[in-house]
Amino acid sequence: MSTVSPVNRETAVVDSVNKELFIGGKWQQAEGGKTLPVYDPATGKVLCEVADASVADGKAALDAAVAAQHDWAQVAPRERGEILRRAYQLLVDRKDELGLLMTMEMGKPLAEATGEIQYAAEFFRWFAEEAVRIDGGYAVAPNGSGRFLVMKQPVGPSILITPWNFPMAMGGRKIGPAIAAGCTMVMKPASQTPLSMLALAGILSEAGLPDGVLNVITTNKTGEVMEPMIRDGRARKLSFTGSTGVGRKLLEQCADNVMRTSMELGGNAPFMVFDDADLDAAVEGCMTAKMRNIGEACTAANRIYVQRGIVDEFSRRLVERMAALPMGRGTEDGVVVGPLIDEAAVTKVTGLVDDAKQRGATVLTGGSAVDGPGNFYQATVLTDVPQDSRIAREEIFGPVAPITPFDTEDEVIASANDTEYGLVSYIYTSDLNRALRVSERLDTGMIGLNQGLVSNPAAPFGGVKQSGLGREGGTVGIEEFLETKYVAIGLQA
Numbered sequence: 001m002s003t004v005s006p007v008n009r010e011t012a013v014v015d016s017v018n019k020e021l022f023i024g025g026k027w028q029q030a031e032g033g034k035t036l037p038v039y040d041p042a043t044g045k046v047l048c049e050v051a052d053a054s055v056a057d058g059k060a061a062l063d064a065a066v067a068a069q070h071d072w073a074q075v076a077p078r079e080r081g082e083i084l085r086r087a088y089q090l091l092v093d094r095k096d097e098l099g100l101l102m103t104m105e106m107g108k109p110l111a112e113a114t115g116e117i118q119y120a121a122e123f124f125r126w127f128a129e130e131a132v133r134i135d136g137g138y139a140v141a142p143n144g145s146g147r148f149l150v151m152k153q154p155v156g157p158s159i160l161i162t163p164w165n166f167p168m169a170m171g172g173r174k175i176g177p178a179i180a181a182g183c184t185m186v187m188k189p190a191s192q193t194p195l196s197m198l199a200l201a202g203i204l205s206e207a208g209l210p211d212g213v214l215n216v217i218t219t220n221k222t223g224e225v226m227e228p229m230i231r232d233g234r235a236r237k238l239s240f241t242g243s244t245g246v247g248r249k250l251l252e253q254c255a256d257n258v259m260r261t262s263m264e265l266g267g268n269a270p271f272m273v274f275d276d277a278d279l280d281a282a283v284e285g286c287m288t289a290k291m292r293n294i295g296e297a298c299t300a301a302n303r304i305y306v307q308r309g310i311v312d313e314f315s316r317r318l319v320e321r322m323a324a325l326p327m328g329r330g331t332e333d334g335v336v337v338g339p340l341i342d343e344a345a346v347t348k349v350t351g352l353v354d355d356a357k358q359r360g361a362t363v364l365t366g367g368s369a370v371d372g373p374g375n376f377y378q379a380t381v382l383t384d385v386p387q388d389s390r391i392a393r394e395e396i397f398g399p400v401a402p403i404t405p406f407d408t409e410d411e412v413i414a415s416a417n418d419t420e421y422g423l424v425s426y427i428y429t430s431d432l433n434r435a436l437r438v439s440e441r442l443d444t445g446m447i448g449l450n451q452g453l454v455s456n457p458a459a460p461f462g463g464v465k466q467s468g469l470g471r472e473g474g475t476v477g478i479e480e481f482l483e484t485k486y487v488a489i490g491l492q493a
């Protein structure tokens with residue numbers, strides 16, 4: 001039996017992470033020894049300080065990535081794959097410690113954090129397998145007089161930016177394919193959750209990643225540090241996961257140098273339950289789609305549309321489940337509703353619920369923030385939520401399930417598509433014809449059909465409309481980090 005107390009274990013995992021910048025394979029302080037605090041969202045207390053990079057530190061990280069690009073692109077695909085495979089194994093072997101570290105900085109329940117480490121690890125395993133499958137082509141020109149040779153090459157030095165809600169998986173989803181494709185990179189994790197990424201940098205180094213291939217900078221002068229790097233002209237790719245607002249700004253910055261971009265942005269997922277659905281499965285799926293990550297997910301069910309004949313029974317069952325969810329610090333046994341990331345998140349959720357109430361919605365359970373310490377909001381179910389309420393238009397990013405009844409298929413499709421977002425939609429029905437009909441008419445990059453979870457490293461993740469550009473994962477994920485070059489071959493008779 002372990003003799004280490006839970007508090008000592010928490011301190012030990014935070015202490016075990018190197019908190020400096022990782023540039024050119026070396027850990028180093030930020031310019032002037034500057035640091036920024038990382039908070040525990042469950043207590044509001046400072047967990048530790050990490051390096052706060054300056055503009056010059058950002059440039060040094062880009063210099064290192066640029067310097068390493070040529071040699072890295074020459075490394076055999078099998079060797080790149082082996083590094084990824086070793087990283088996969090190290091993540092899996094250490095998932096308990098890494099999960100605890102993530103819960104400390106981000107707040108999600110320990111079981112979910114450990115699950116995210118496994119999910120992140122799977123990107124490394126998947127792209128270890130993809131590294132050796134980069135293909136090309138050879139074809140006879142249509143007029144028979146020449147030949148086409150098509151080759152795939154790494155895009156080049158890449159800038160990667162990730163959000164706080166999945167501190168390890170969002171990084172793995174970019175670093176995995178970048179390594180597989182032969183790109184070097186500068187990674188900037190969210191300033192609220194830098195520890196998981198710093199731990200990952202250590203693991204990749206241990207797995208044999210050459211110096212300079214991955215550089216990690218942490219900063220809270222984010223715009224000031226990142227913009228010159230993006231505008232510098234040497235990075236050839238920006239892969240961003242975060243809000244649509246910041247994504248738009250970054251697209252503008254990329255325009256000057258016509259940089260390749262991948263944008264994984266916000267969502268406003270409709271969750272549709274038709275009256276022929278298996279109600280038990282629909283409630284279960286709704287709990288997953290709503291409560292994964294305490295509702296702080298781009299894929300979270302944001303608008304729950306239930307056909308009128310079953311809305312009362314569906315709501316009753318959902319309320320029963322939501323009201324019973326244990327709330328508390330993510331490190332406590334059995335907790336499902338952990339703290340939100342910060343006070344601003346609680347204020348936002350409070351505002352959305354109040355607005356819905358003012359417009360006629362009814363609170364079936366929950367409906368308020370919880371007094372501190374920590375940033376807690378009750379698991380909440382609202383019903384009769386009008387389509388024009390703010391909660392139906394903005395990302396909630398909290399444990400609130402807003403239900404709106406509907407009558408017809410056409411009506412629910414129109415409501416589902418009535419948003420600038422188009423990341424994921426969920427459909428519950430037992431009618432295959434309806435499932436396909438509705439799937440084809442939804443403006444969305446992904447659909448969960450009788451399933452409340454779509455994320456899978458082997459599948460193409462991404463959105464349409466203002467939810468983003470490009471796809472991560474699946475067989476297309478590596479393409480985001482590859483350029484296609486065509487050689488026109490003239491044949492002498």
Ligand code: NAP
Pocket residue numbers: 161162163164165166170188189190191192219220222223226227241242243244246247249250263264265266267297298299395423462463467468
């Ligand atoms: P965010 O505010 O857009 O921040 C995301 C990242 O961008 C952070 O690292 C942030 O750094 C950085 N950033 C902010 N301003 C920047 C600027 N001017 N220049 C360069 N970088 C900048 O989003 P968030 O609140 O962390 O994450 C939640 C959002 O991400 C939600 O909208 C969610 O839907 C979306 N998301 C999408 C997906 C997807 O796959 N589609 C997955 C997860 C999350 P700082 O932390 O230092 O501010």
